[in-house]
Amino acid sequence: MHMTLDEYAVRFPDRAAPVPAEYEGQWIAWNADRTTIVASGADMSEVRSQALGRGCTRPILPRIPPAPFVGNR
Numbered sequence: 001m002h003m004t005l006d007e008y009a010v011r012f013p014d015r016a017a018p019v020p021a022e023y024e025g026q027w028i029a030w031n032a033d034r035t036t037i038v039a040s041g042a043d044m045s046e047v048r049s050q051a052l053g054r055g056c057t058r059p060i061l062p063r064i065p066p067a068p069f070v071g072n073r
Contacts, residue, residue, distance in 0.1 A: 016060075025066040029059035 005017060016034035029039040029051035039050035044061055051059035 019064050021067075023064045025064065027061060027063050029056060029061055031056050032058045032060070034060060 003011070008015075008018065016030060019028065019037070023037070023040055026040045026042060027044045027047040028037050029047050030036070031038055038054050038056045038059065039047045041047045041050070044063070048059060048061060051061075
């Protein structure tokens with residue numbers, strides 16, 4: 001069953017949006033509301049610095065696993 005991003009947001013309001021496959025194997029920085037990816041890269045401290053430099057004072061920093069990947073392709 002395929003679900004649009006809008007349907008996903010309605011069904012799972014407390015979850016972040018699916019992460020696009022282009023970020024697999026990288027660290028990402030979500031804004032505090034988990035609505036926007038503000039930075040990404042291979043090194044967590046660099047991603048955090050980028051996020052802070054872009055005004056995101058409390059970034060959420062998960063590492064996206066490499067393939068096989070479940071997300072938005």
